[in-house]
Amino acid sequence: MLSRMPEATSYVCPVCEARSSTSSLTWCCPRCRGPWDLDFTAAPTALDTLAGRVDSLWRYAEALPLSQPRVSLGEGRTPLVRLADGVSAKLDYLMPTLSFKDRGAAVLVELARRLGPERVVADSSGNAGTAFAAYCARAGLPCAVYVPEGTAPKKLEQIRAYGARPEVVPGGREAAARAARSAADxxxxxxxxHVFNPYFLHGTKTYVYELWEDLGGRLPDTLVLPVGNGTLLLGAALAVAELRAAGLVERRPALVAVQAEPVAPLARAFAAGAADAEPVPAAPTLAEGIAIPAPPRARQILRAVRESGGAFRTVTDARLRAAQRDLARRGLFVEPxxxxxxAAVTASPPPGETVLPLCGAGAKTGLAP
Incomplete structure (x- = not known):
């Protein structure tokens, strides 16, 4: 039998410490309109307790804020493959909807199912939207996904196929987010x-729990992670902190955050030694999934990278194009x-053992022109 901590019952604002029940539909702090954190203490257990458990991310039950899920598509437990000496990739594009966003969507939509809203809304440049559409279909919840104009047609088709309604918003990623937040009120x-609700981060943190299990109870020297809104990086930092607090790892990996050079507010803030990031203009880039001009959790992302002893890297579209083709020649077809x-690792390899994620399938976008 699993030993369970009580499920989370309250949100807490990391800025002003306001609180709200997790049973409410309040999506942000009512005082400062910022993202919520979750008042929850994980209790991860040793490797030898995992044998025979469900083969999905829900095997880490003691570390998750919800128990006994009904909304699951078998997400998680993606393979770890070697790319080069000292560098491995975790193939998170081999998920039910072909991106890592399934980790967070599975947990967040399970929460929505329990609350029974009239409808669910989300905003996305594509992958989070397809994940929410699929898991809402699984949960029997009506869903609308606000996406910016120019979203890949295959992603729109995928959202529609799950029965969700894509709402195409003129403008960029921020315009789609504003439209969704207006509907959310x-x-x-x-x-x-996937930015404001911390249940999503508690889903993405299972990326690191799986690495810890795959590597026999340890973590690599460096985790290289793509960062736009930072949901995978913040989930990774959360998991590392939980594993250390439980005495299951001795040291934390350096977090190396990668941004697209045309839209890199966090890399700019990190280089300047700033605690927060100033918004930057939207700009076209092949890395549309991480082109976020004003990430709401900027302070948390910058702090997590600094505390880990990590750094930021930026990559050009030319390097993205070359990296996508190089991975394809290795049998790994991913989106740009x-x-x-x-692209960042081949330009400047980190020292020691390194793991990076391949987050979205190339079938969603095709090869970059």
Whole structure:
């Protein structure tokens, strides 16, 4: 039998410490309108307790804020493959909807199912939207996904195929987010925000729990992670902190965050030694999934990278294009955004053992022109 900590019951604002029940539909701090954190203490257990458990991310039950899920598509447990000496890739594009966003969507939509809203809304440049559409279909919840104009047609087709309604918003990623947040303030609406709702981060943290298990109870020297809104990096930092607090790892890996050079507010802030990031203009880039001009969790991302002893890297579209083709020649066809970490590693290899994620399938976008 699993030993369970109590499920999370309250959100807490990391800025002003306001609180709200997790049973409410309040999607952000009512005082400062910022993202929520979760008042939850994970209790991860040793490797020898995992044998025979469900072969999905829900095997780490003691570390998750929800138990006994009904909304699952078998997400997680993606393979780890060698790319080069000292560098491995975790193939998170081999998920039910072909991106790592399934990790967070599975947990967040399970919460939505329990709350029973009239409808669910989300905003996305594509991959989070397809994940929420699929998991809402699984949960029997109506879903609308706000996407910016120019979203890949295959991603729109995928959203529609799951029965969700894509709402194409003129403008860029921020315009889509504003439209979704406006809809989220309507009564009876659950905002499935992969940025504002911390349940999503508790889903993405399973990326690191799987690495820890795959590597026999240890973590690599460096985790290289793509960063736009930072949901995978923040989930990784959360998992590392939980594993250390439980005495299951001795040291933390350096977090190396990768941004697209045309839209890199966090890399700019990190280089300047700033605690927060100033918004930057939207700009075209092949890495549309991480082209976020004003990430709401900028302070948390910058702090997590600094505390880990990590750094930021930026990559050009030319390097993204070359990295996507190089991965394809190795048998790994990913979308351009997913090639960002490999582009950064090949340009400047980190010391020691390194793991990077391949986050989205190339079938969603095709080869970059």
């Amino acid at each position: 309507e009564p009876g609406v659950f905002y499935a925000s 955004t997913a090639a960002a970490c490999w």
